[in-house]
Amino acid sequence: MQSTLARPIPQAAEQATPARPASVTRLRVRPPARLSPGRRGAGLAARLLPPVVVGLLALAAWELATSGPGATLPPPSAVWRDSAELILHPFYVYGTQDVGLGWRVLTSLERVAYGFGLAAMAGVLIGAVIGQSVWMMRGLDPFFQVLRTVPPLAWLPISLAAFMDNRPAAIFVIFITAIWPILINTAAGVRNIPADYRNVARVLRLGQVEFFFRIMVPAAAPYIFSGLRIGIGLSWLAIVAAEMLTGGVGIGFFIWDAWNSSRLTDIIVALVYIGLVGLMLDRLVGLAGRLVTRGTGGA
Amino acid sequence: MGYLRISRVGKTFESGSRRTEVLRDVDLTIDRGEFVSIIGHSGCGKSTLLNLIAGLTEATKGGIVLEGREVNAPGPDRAVVFQNHSLLPWLTVYGNVRLAVDKVFRGRKSRAERHEWTLHNLDLVQMRHAADKRPGEISGGMRQRVGIARALAMEPKVLLLDEPFGALDALTRAHLQDAVMEIHARLRNTMIMITHDVDEAVLLADRIVMMTNGPAATIGEVLTVPLPRPRDRIVAAGDPACLRARQAVLRFLHERHRLVAAAE
Numbered sequence: 158m159q160s161t162l163a164r165p166i167p168q169a170a171e172q173a174t175p176a177r178p179a180s181v182t183r184l185r186v187r188p189p190a191r192l193s194p195g196r197r198g199a200g201l202a203a204r205l206l207p208p209v210v211v212g213l214l215a216l217a218a219w220e221l222a223t224s225g226p227g228a229t230l231p232p233p234s235a236v237w238r239d240s241a242e243l244i245l246h247p248f249y250v251y252g253t254q255d256v257g258l259g260w261r262v263l264t265s266l267e268r269v270a271y272g273f274g275l276a277a278m279a280g281v282l283i284g285a286v287i288g289q290s291v292w293m294m295r296g297l298d299p300f301f302q303v304l305r306t307v308p309p310l311a312w313l314p315i316s317l318a319a320f321m322d323n324r325p326a327a328i329f330v331i332f333i334t335a336i337w338p339i340l341i342n343t344a345a346g347v348r349n350i351p352a353d354y355r356n357v358a359r360v361l362r363l364g365q366v367e368f369f370f371r372i373m374v375p376a377a378a379p380y381i382f383s384g385l386r387i388g389i390g391l392s393w394l395a396i397v398a399a400e401m402l403t404g405g406v407g408i409g410f411f412i413w414d415a416w417n418s419s420r421l422t423d424i425i426v427a428l429v430y431i432g433l434v435g436l437m438l439d440r441l442v443g444l445a446g447r448l449v450t451r452g453t454g455g456a
Numbered sequence: 457m458g459y460l461r462i463s464r465v466g467k468t469f470e471s472g473s474r475r476t477e478v479l480r481d482v483d484l485t486i487d488r489g490e491f492v493s494i495i496g497h498s499g500c501g502k503s504t505l506l507n508l509i510a511g512l513t514e515a516t517k518g519g520i521v522l523e524g525r526e527v528n529a530p531g532p533d534r535a536v537v538f539q540n541h542s543l544l545p546w547l548t549v550y551g552n553v554r555l556a557v558d559k560v561f562r563g564r565k566s567r568a569e570r571h572e573w574t575l576h577n578l579d580l581v582q583m584r585h586a587a588d589k590r591p592g593e594i595s596g597g598m599r600q601r602v603g604i605a606r607a608l609a610m611e612p613k614v615l616l617l618d619e620p621f622g623a624l625d626a627l628t629r630a631h632l633q634d635a636v637m638e639i640h641a642r643l644r645n646t647m648i649m650i651t652h653d654v655d656e657a658v659l660l661a662d663r664i665v666m667m668t669n670g671p672a673a674t675i676g677e678v679l680t681v682p683l684p685r686p687r688d689r690i691v692a693a694g695d696p697a698c699l700r701a702r703q704a705v706l707r708f709l710h711e712r713h714r715l716v717a718a719a720e
């Protein structure tokens with residue numbers, strides 16, 4: 158509503174001053190987004206065409222490579238023949254265990270939300286504390302650097318042994334995978350808060366909690382968000398490992414289950430789902446970061 | 457007695473095995489409502505002295521007493537206008553001032569009063585029109601003005617200004633000097649201002665504190681500027697007392713305590 162109302166106003170203003178070489182100024186001022194529909198369509202095509210072509214070529218190559226007699230993997234045509242249902246109806250429900258991939262993704266996202274949410278909270282808090290102290294940083298950083306490289310699957314047995322229960326163990330695997338980049342980045346962000354901001358806080362006598370929310374979090378926000386972005390990616394990476402334990406209807410367990418019953422085409426569809434959702438999560442956190450740190454980028 | 461007493465203050469920075477004695481035996485007494493300028497060559501320790509008064513750094517020797525109480529921590533009664541404005545970039549102009557107002561007057565003023573007081577202080581520096589802008593969207597002179605508004609809004613006993621106009625062009629600088637003089641006349645608060653600019657020191661200050669070169673810098677000379685207030689820059693420019701003061705400061709800085717080039 159607002160944008161359509163606001164748009165005519167500058168044009169009216171331009172018409173009100175006919176003496177000016179309006180056409181010249183207008184061309185310069187006008188942002189490229191306001192191209193004519195035809196040209197915008199052409200621009201869109203130019204962006205979409207290359208990936209579509211590459212995709213089609215890849216499918217063709219895949220089809221050729223896997224349609225021979227000795228092929229171990231199914232060709233795309235077989236994927237379509239055997240798993241069209243999964244592609245076309247993401248939200249079907251045939252029974253408690255037999256649901257569309259959309260539902261499975263949502264279930265997995267819920268787990269990721271718990272694991273990643275906890276990792277975000279703990280990572281920012283612990284990172285803030287550690288970043289405040291040079292000695293803690295020096296003492297702990299080497300360990301974080303080691304722990305951060307441990308792959309999600311490797312945490313699985315430890316997690317199971319510690320929790321003795323599938324659900325918390327799965328969430329812990331996600332948590333422990335995602336927390337390190339968040340923690341390390343927050344600590345780095347806090348350490349890099351300019352001394353001037355600290356001095357402002359000291360003159361104002363801000364308390365610990367006030368300092369945390371009013372100075373530390375906003376000042377370190379760009380660092381924190383790049384940590385969160387890496388963290389959400391890792392959480393999603395950890396989902397398959399985590400769901401091997403939990404069973405149920407998650408997308409990770411679906412892959413495990415499909416493997417056990419040799420439904421290779423289903424696995425391929427699930428992989429595409431996981432990739433697309435992962436991309437979406439990454440963009441989402443990136444967008445949130447840009448919204449939060451808007452206007453403070455240079456500082 | 458003295459309102460603010462700096463007695464035998466010394467400051468030595470230690471980093472590892474390296475010790476730098478920046479200040480030695482700084483002695484100064486400042487009256488309530490007085491405007492003092494500190495002038496000296498770059499790196500002599502002016503900011504260090506101001507930070508000591510602010511309580512942001514601790515003295516190695518000696519002590520500072522404000523209104524009978526020892527200064528040992530920073531606080532809003534000694535507001536600082538920092539050398540580089542130090543506004544928080546994620547808050548608006550209003551938000552920056554409001555943060556200080558909320559912190560200092562919580563419990564003493566109602567929400568509405570704090571809002572009014574914030575706007576009032578923005579008015580003092582003529583920045584109300586940009587209240588909703590962020591520091592990144594306004595000019596350097598405007599940022600410096602907001603920094604002053606934030607400091608004034610704390611109603612400090614002493615206002616400490618660290619080269620507040622250092623990075624500004626001459627016109628903006630003159631405009632802000634007038635604003636500071638007007639605020640000082642109206643609020644009668646004690647102000648200590650570091651500057652590199654001889655004319656600025658003479659125009660604004662009741663007394664000019666001249667510092668010797670470091671290391672181990674101290675106060676070399678204190679000059680009283682016998683110019684009646686309110687002062688006008690045009691009148692002051694031709695005033696004989698003013699010219700004499702200017703000459704004295706220049707002589708101190710450029711003859712007796714010339715910066716030794718080899719030291720840099």
Ligand SMILES: Nc1ncnc2c1ncn2[C@@H]1O[C@H](COP(=O)(O)OP(=O)(O)OP(=O)(O)O)[C@@H](O)[C@H]1O
Nearest residue numbers: 469470476478497498499500501502503504505670
């Ligand atoms: N934290 C510190 N550790 C070690 N040395 C310091 C520290 N802070 C300042 N110094 C030294 O103290 C001396 C005085 O610094 P200061 O910032 O007070 O100078 P200044 O007079 O304000 O200079 P300018 O006019 O350039 O702002 C410098 O030689 C500086 O290197």
Ligand SMILES: [Mg+2]
Nearest residue numbers: 502503504539
């Ligand atoms: Mg300085």
